[in-house]
Amino acid sequence: MNGALFPRTSVGKWSIILIGLFLAMYVPFLLLDNFDTTFHSTLWSDNAANMLRLSYMTTFSVLGLGAFVTGWWAILKQKEYAVLVFFAAVLGSGLFVLLVMELFGILE
Numbered sequence: 021m022n023g024a025l026f027p028r029t030s031v032g033k034w035s036i037i038l039i040g041l042f043l044a045m046y047v048p049f050l051l052l053d054n055f056d057t058t059f060h061s062t063l064w065s066d067n068a069a070n071m072l073r074l075s076y077m078t079t080f081s082v083l084g085l086g087a088f089v090t091g092w093w094a095i096l097k098q099k100e101y102a103v104l105v106f107f108a109a110v111l112g113s114g115l116f117v118l119l120v121m122e123l124f125g126i127l128e
Contacts, residue, residue, distance in 0.1 A: 024102045032100040035091035039108035042083040088112025
């Protein structure tokens with residue numbers, strides 16, 4: 021088992037890039053959503069604020085699911101055992117579980 025920190029395969033590198041972009045978008049979203057300065061401003065109509073939130077959430081959800089798929093692909097098919105690839109796969113798996121629970125109505 022390779023205990024390297026960084027991946028050696030291109031799919032493993034893509035999973036790290038995707039999860040990095042996911043985290044780079046998700047953390048500011050949480051901060052902005054808690055302070056309600058951008059999404060519920062008086063300058064924005066309610067529809068524009070909701071569309072902005074929806075497009076932002078869709079974008080980082082796709083990035084997280086992409087990290088999930090590429091991370092597990094790198095681990096299972098290309099035998100990539102780098103620590104950051106496992107990190108990307110686990111975070112992507114958590115997002116996948118949350119999205120499935122949301123689709124089936126378990127979370128409300």
